[in-house]
Amino acid sequence: GENVEQHPSTLSVQEGDSAVIKCTYSDSASNYFPWYKQELGKRPQLIIDIRSNVGEKKDQRIAVTLNKTAKHFSLHITETQPEDSAVYFCAAPSYTNAGKSTFGDGTTLTVKP
Amino acid sequence: GAGVSQSPSNKVTEKGKDVELRCDPISGHTALYWYRQSLGQGLEFLIYFQGNSAPDKSGLPSDRFSAERTGGSVSTLTIQRTQQEDSAVYLCASSFRQGMNYGYTFGSGTRLTVV
Numbered sequence: 001g002e003n004v005e006q007h008p009s010t011l012s013v014q015e016g017d018s019a020v021i022k023c024t025y026s027d028s029a030s031n032y033f034p035w036y037k038q039e040l041g042k043r044p045q046l047i048i049d050i051r052s053n054v055g056e057k058k059d060q061r062i063a064v065t066l067n068k069t070a071k072h073f074s075l076h077i078t079e080t081q082p083e084d085s086a087v088y089f090c091a092a093p094s095y096t097n098a099g100k101s102t103f104g105d106g107t108t109l110t111v112k113p
Numbered sequence: 114g115a116g117v118s119q120s121p122s123n124k125v126t127e128k129g130k131d132v133e134l135r136c137d138p139i140s141g142h143t144a145l146y147w148y149r150q151s152l153g154q155g156l157e158f159l160i161y162f163q164g165n166s167a168p169d170k171s172g173l174p175s176d177r178f179s180a181e182r183t184g185g186s187v188s189t190l191t192i193q194r195t196q197q198e199d200s201a202v203y204l205c206a207s208s209f210r211q212g213m214n215y216g217y218t219f220g221s222g223t224r225l226t227v228v
Contacts, residue, residue, distance in 0.1 A: 032215070036219075043219040044156070100158075103155060105155045106155045
C-alpha cells in the first residue's frame with residue numbers, strides 16, 4: 001500500500017514569514033494530492049489539491065508543488081497569519097488500495113504574532 | 114445534505130456498554146470513510162464503504178468494532194463492550210466516489226468518552 005511521510009511534525013514561524021511542509025509518497029501511480037487543514041477542535045477541511053498533470057497550483061497565499069519524479073509534494077504558505085495556525089495533513093491515494101487515501105501524520109503549524 | 118452530518122456530537126458511556134455512531138454523507142457521495150483521532154494525534158483509518166459494500170475493513174481495531182451502510186447513504190459505526198482506550202473523536206468523511214481523484218469532506222465528528 002501507500003506510505004506517506006510528512007515533515008516537519010511541528011513548525012513555528014513568525015507572522016509574515018513563509019511556511020513549507022513536505023510529504024513524500026511511495027506509490028508511483030498516485031495522481032492526486034490534497035492538503036487538509038484542521039483547526040483546534042474542528043474537522044479537517046480540504047484547502048488545496050493538485051493533480052499529477054501540473055507541477056504547481058496556487059490559491060492566494062497557499063500553493064502546492066509536486067515533483068512526481070522524486071515522489072514528493074509540498075504545501076507553501078506565504079505571509080503567514082495567526083489564523084493559519086492549525087494542523088495540516090497531506091494525503092495520497094494508492095492505486096494498489098483502490099484509491100483510498102493514506103494521510104500523513106500531520107504538521108502542527110504555529111504562527112506567532 | 115449540504116455537508117457530512119455526524120451524531121451524536123458527544124457521547125459519554127460507561128465501560129462495557131455498546132455505542133452507535135451515525136454518519137450521514139453528502140447526498141450523491143458514494144464513498145464513505147470512518148477515521149479515529151485521539152487527542153493530538155493523526156487520522157487512524159478504520160473502514161470505508163463504496164456504496165453499501167466495505168472493501169477495506171483492515172483498520173478496525175478489534176472484533177468489537179463493526180460498521181454498516183444501508184441504501185448507499187447513512188452509515189453506523191458500532192462499538193461493543195467499550196473500553197477506555199476507545200475514547201477518541203470518530204470522524205466520518207465522504208467523497209464523490211472511491212477513486213484516485215477525489216478529496217474528502219469530513220463531518221464534525223463524534224467525541225466518545227468511555228468512563
